[in-house]
Amino acid sequence: MTVEASTATSAVEPAEQQSNKGKFGVLVLIFVSVVINYMDRTNISVAANAISADLELSKVQMGIIFSAFAWTYSIMQIPGGMLVDAVRVRILYPVILVAWSIATLVQGMVSSLAAIVGGRMAIGVFEAPSYPANNKIVTHWFAEHERAGAIAIYTSGQFIGLAFLLPVLAVIQEWFGxxxxxIVxxxxxxxxxxxxxWLYREPKQITSTNRNNTNDQPVETNSESVSAIEPQAQVSLANLKFAFSQRKLWGIYIGQFCLGGTLIFFLTWFPTYLAEYRGLGDLNSGLLAAIPFLAAFCGVLLSGFVSDALVRKGFSNEFARKTPIIVGLLLSSSVIGANYVESTAMVTFFLSLTFFGNGLxxxxxxxxxxIAPRHMVGLVGGCFNFIGGLSAVTVPLAIGYLAQDGDFRPALAMxxxxxxxxxxSYLFWVGKVEQLQHHPDGESS
Known part of the structure; x- marks a missing residue:
């Protein structure tokens, strides 16, 4: 059943109920897409030891492989965000999905460092528009007081999906190499x-179908529930200049970079850290690695729904939106505790607390x-993810150099x-949370 059909099954259903069905379907689609997105980013971390042994690669070379995805992913964020503003998501999303999946599959057929790096770079190119597209979908489908919860649900896909997928991927590798x-x-x-x-439809398509199913009597959709589709933004240097000239935006850009630094450690070097530095086997590392991902899943859901609840109770965006992020980043700094314990249980505790904070x-x-002007959500999302993606370029390389003698303590301190x-950044640079205004003639406020 398509999302469209699920929202228009009965002419007598209240419009709000139909709208809620559509929103649930949209979240399911984004959630699964995020799981697949992160599966194709992180299968390299599961395969790292086997690839390193098979192709005789050093830690520095593996660091290059880990970061290669982010070279193109970061560079393509701004063009990808512009593409999201200009192309219908229903067309764009399956195209990029097929493209990055082919690049993933090809990695199983090559045997050189250069070819694997090329495959990782190709995945970065085609995954680049995915998160700006996710954010655009949520902006169009969900009212402001619902968005943190919606974002929490689909973002949790990267954590809950990997929590269960990491052991499964480890088993697939045991069976098929x-x-x-x-290839799988x-x-x-x-x-x-x-x-x-087959399943996704735009909100305006839902409204059109609802009208057809009610003998041309318009169904009132709640503007607080399903946002109107914004006019497609024109690609312009003025918009790009605006996106990089606002202090508020730089505050969230830098915050995203720092948040990404923790995330990319778990997506790349974490299984190697467990297998080599902590002395666990590949399969055991895959099983143990699932625990911090489950903690992050709990953190992101708790954060999203508590934040939306605070907004509904009348708290300001400064408090309701910033508090989970500030607390989460503070908890993420507890990663340093893993440098001062020896037992597997305590290492798991500190890393789980760290990733719980990352989820928050x-x-x-x-x-x-x-904060972004409504016609620039895709572009600002691309800039936001571009700066965040730079952490995925630099952090894996930095860890490769810091841990090349086998000691991961300097990496965790970083x-x-x-x-x-x-x-x-969030405490002092973001400031008041309010939507920026930008006009085609270049004026802003």
Whole structure:
């Protein structure tokens, strides 16, 4: 059943009930897409030890592989955000899904460092528009007081999906080898692209269908529930200049970079940290690695729904939106505690607390829709993710150099420092949470 059909099954259903059905369907589609997105980013971390042994690669070379995705992912964020503003999401999303899934599949068929790096770079290119697209969908489908919860639900896909997928991916590798792991991952994404195109509809298409099903009597959609589709933004240097000239926006950009520093450690080096530095096997590392991801899943859902509840009770955006992020970044700095304990249980505790904090802070995408001019949500989202993506370029490389002698303690200290910098950014640079105004003639306020 398509999202469209689910919202127009009965002419006698209240419009709000139909709208809620549509929103639930949209969240399911984004959630699964995020799971697949992160599966194709992180299967390299599960396969890392096997690839390193098979191709005789050093830690520095593995750091290059880990960061290669982010080179193009970061560079393409701004063009990707502009593309999201200009192209219908129903068309764009399945196209990029197929493209990055093919790039994933091909990685299982190559045997050189250069070819694997090229595959990772290709995934970065085609995944770049995905999160700006997710944010645009939520901005159009959900009212402001619902958005943090909606963002929390789909963002949780990167945590809950990987919590269960990491052990599954480890088992797939045990059965089919690291090459089979990439091939299976790619085939899953290609199949999902067809399902997305079949099921997804734009909000305006829902309204049109509802009218047809009620003998041309308009169904009143709640403007607080399903936002009107914004006019497509024109690509312009004035818009780009605006996106990089606002202090508020730089505050969330830097916060995203720092938040990404913790996340990218867990998406790349974490299984290697457990397997080599903490002495666990690949399969055991995959099982143990699931625990912090579950903690992050709990953190992001708690953050999103508590934040929306505070808004509904009349608290300001400064308090309701910033508090979970500030607390989350503070908890993320507890990663340093893993440097001072020896037992597996205590290491797991500190890393789980760290990733729980990262989950709490992961509703920071809500600031894009709250602060960006409405016709620039895609572009600002691209800039936001561009700066955040730079952490995925630099952090894996930095960890590769810091841990090349096998000692991960300096790397964890660096992650702690990034969390504290992000905390400073939200406390002092973002300021009052309000929507910026920007006009085509270049005036802003």
């Amino acid at each position: 690291w090459r089979g792991l990439f 991952s790619g085939l899953i994404g290609i199949g999902w692209a067809g399902i997305w195109y 802070a992961s509703i920071n995408w809500v600031f894009v829709s709250l 992650i702690c420092g990034l969390a504290l910098l992000g905390l400073f």
